[in-house]
Amino acid sequence: MPVFAYRMALASAAAFALLAASASGALAQKKYDTGATDTEIKIGNIMPYSGPASAYGVIGKTEAAYFKKINDAGGINGRKINFISYDDGYSPPKTVEQARKLVESDEVLFIFNSLGTPPNTAIQKYMNAKKVPQLFVATGATKWNDPKDFPWTMGWQPSYQSEARIYAKYILKEKPNAKIAILYQNDDYGKDYVKGLKDGLGAKASSMIVAEESFETTEPTVDNHVVKLKSTGADIFFNVTTPKFAAQAIKKVAEIDWKPLHILNNVSASVGSVIKPAGFENAQGIISAAYLKDVSDPQWENDAGMKEFLNFLAKEFPEGNKLDASVIVGYAVAQTMVQVLKQCGDNLTRENIMKQAASLKDFRTEVLLPGIRINTSPNSFAPISSLQLMQFKGERWNLFGDIISGEVGG
Structure with a gap:
C-alpha cells in the first residue's frame, strides 16, 4: 500500500474510532426513562386543594412557583420542569385515580411530594409495582422509611x-x-x-x-x-x-x-x-x-437563607402567606428535589433518581434550622430526623x- 494511502486509511480508522467513541459517550451520558427528554423533566404531584386538608394545598402552589423560578433561570442541566399537580381532596380513592392518570396518561418521570398519609398509603403498592419513584412524600409516617420492601417510596420530613x-x-x-x-x-x-x-x-x-x-x-x-x-x-x-x-x-x-x-x-x-x-x-x-426557620422569629431577620426565601416570595409567589408554615415547607422540599435532579446529571432514569435521592450527604436548604441536615443512604430513607422544641x-x-x-x- 502506498504511504499516502496507508496514512489515509489510518486517519479514517482514527476518525471512525473517535466518532464511535463520541457516539457511545453520548449514549453513556444521556439516559432517559418515560417523562424525561433533552428539554423536559415531567414531575407529577397530588395535593388536597379541596376537602378537609385543603390548608396544605398551598404546598403544591409554592412548589409550582419555585419550579417556575428554576425554569426561568434556564432549568436543570438545560431541561425545564413540567410540574403537573392534581387535586385529590384528601380522598384515597381519588388519589389512586390521579396517580394512575399521572403515570399512565401524563407519563411523568416520578411523583413528588404528594400529601397525606392515607392518600400515599393508597398508592404505595401501585407506585412500587410500576417502579415509579414516589419521592419525598408530604407525610411523616414511619412506613416511608422501608427501602427493603418499598424501594421506590421515600419520605422527607421528620417522622x-x-x-x-x-x-x-x-x-x-x-x-x-x-x-x-x-x-x-x-x-x-x-x-x-x-x-x-x-x-x-x-x-x-x-x-x-x-x-x-x-x-x-x-x-x-x-x-x-x-x-x-x-x-x-x-x-x-x-x-x-x-x-x-x-x-x-x-x-x-x-x-x-x-x-x-x-x-x-x-x-x-x-x-x-x-x-x-x-x-x-x-x-x-x-x-x-x-425543623424549619420561622419567618416571624426576629432571630432570622438578617439570615441569608431567610432573605433568599422572602425574596422568592416577593418576586415569584407574592400571594404566598409568609406566616403559613406550609409555604416554607413547599420551598424547602422543592429545593431538595432540585438538588437530586442536579445530581442525576444526564442520567434521568427512575432508578438513578432513587439512587441520587438515597445519596444526600449533609445537604442543607438554608431554611432548615441550624444544625439540621438532610442525610439519606440506600438503607435509610428518612432525610430529616431531628427537631427543636x-x-x-x-x-x-x-x-x-x-x-x-x-x-x-x-
Missing part, C-alpha cells in the same frame, strides 16, 4: 414517631407524673403519633395516658371530643390534628377554660393557617417542635433547648 418521641422525652423530664389526654385523627397519620408517644414514654405510658380520643376527617368539628377529654382530669393535652381541626381544638380548650400543657404536632403549628385563626390569646404556652408566646413561636434526634430504632 411522626420521631417527633412524638421528642415530646415524650420532654414530658418525662418536666412533668413525669402527668395525666395525658390524646386527640388524634383515626388513620395511620394519627396512630403513628400515638405509637411514638407511647414508645417514648416506655413503661410509664400505661399509667400516664388516661384517655385516647379519635376523630374522623369527615366530622365537621372536634369540639365534643375536646370536652370529653377535659372531663378526664388530664393536665397534658396532646393535639394530633390537621390545621382545620387543630384551630378548632385550640379555640375549644380556651372556651371551656381547660388549662392543660398543650402539645401540638408540628404539621399543624402554622401561625398563618392555625394559630392566627384560633386566636393568639388562645395559643399562649402551646408546645410544638420545628418551641413554645408559643405573644404572636410567635420561641425555640428552646437543643436540637433533639427522635430517630426510631430498628
Whole structure:
C-alpha cells in the first residue's frame, strides 16, 4: 500500500474510532426513562386543594412557583420542569385515580411530594409495582422509611414517631407524673403519633395516658371530643390534628377554660393557617417542635437563607402567606428535589433518581434550622430526623433547648 494511502486509511480508522467513541459517550451520558427528554423533566404531584386538608394545598402552589423560578433561570442541566399537580381532596380513592392518570396518561418521570398519609398509603403498592419513584412524600409516617420492601417510596420530613418521641422525652423530664389526654385523627397519620408517644414514654405510658380520643376527617368539628377529654382530669393535652381541626381544638380548650400543657404536632403549628385563626390569646404556652426557620422569629431577620426565601416570595409567589408554615415547607422540599435532579446529571432514569435521592450527604436548604441536615443512604430513607422544641408566646413561636434526634430504632 502506498504511504499516502496507508496514512489515509489510518486517519479514517482514527476518525471512525473517535466518532464511535463520541457516539457511545453520548449514549453513556444521556439516559432517559418515560417523562424525561433533552428539554423536559415531567414531575407529577397530588395535593388536597379541596376537602378537609385543603390548608396544605398551598404546598403544591409554592412548589409550582419555585419550579417556575428554576425554569426561568434556564432549568436543570438545560431541561425545564413540567410540574403537573392534581387535586385529590384528601380522598384515597381519588388519589389512586390521579396517580394512575399521572403515570399512565401524563407519563411523568416520578411523583413528588404528594400529601397525606392515607392518600400515599393508597398508592404505595401501585407506585412500587410500576417502579415509579414516589419521592419525598408530604407525610411523616414511619412506613416511608422501608427501602427493603418499598424501594421506590421515600419520605422527607421528620417522622411522626420521631417527633412524638421528642415530646415524650420532654414530658418525662418536666412533668413525669402527668395525666395525658390524646386527640388524634383515626388513620395511620394519627396512630403513628400515638405509637411514638407511647414508645417514648416506655413503661410509664400505661399509667400516664388516661384517655385516647379519635376523630374522623369527615366530622365537621372536634369540639365534643375536646370536652370529653377535659372531663378526664388530664393536665397534658396532646393535639394530633390537621390545621382545620387543630384551630378548632385550640379555640375549644380556651372556651371551656381547660388549662392543660398543650402539645401540638408540628404539621399543624402554622401561625398563618392555625394559630392566627384560633386566636393568639388562645395559643399562649402551646408546645410544638420545628425543623424549619420561622419567618416571624426576629432571630432570622438578617439570615441569608431567610432573605433568599422572602425574596422568592416577593418576586415569584407574592400571594404566598409568609406566616403559613406550609409555604416554607413547599420551598424547602422543592429545593431538595432540585438538588437530586442536579445530581442525576444526564442520567434521568427512575432508578438513578432513587439512587441520587438515597445519596444526600449533609445537604442543607438554608431554611432548615441550624444544625439540621438532610442525610439519606440506600438503607435509610428518612432525610430529616431531628427537631427543636418551641413554645408559643405573644404572636410567635420561641425555640428552646437543643436540637433533639427522635430517630426510631430498628
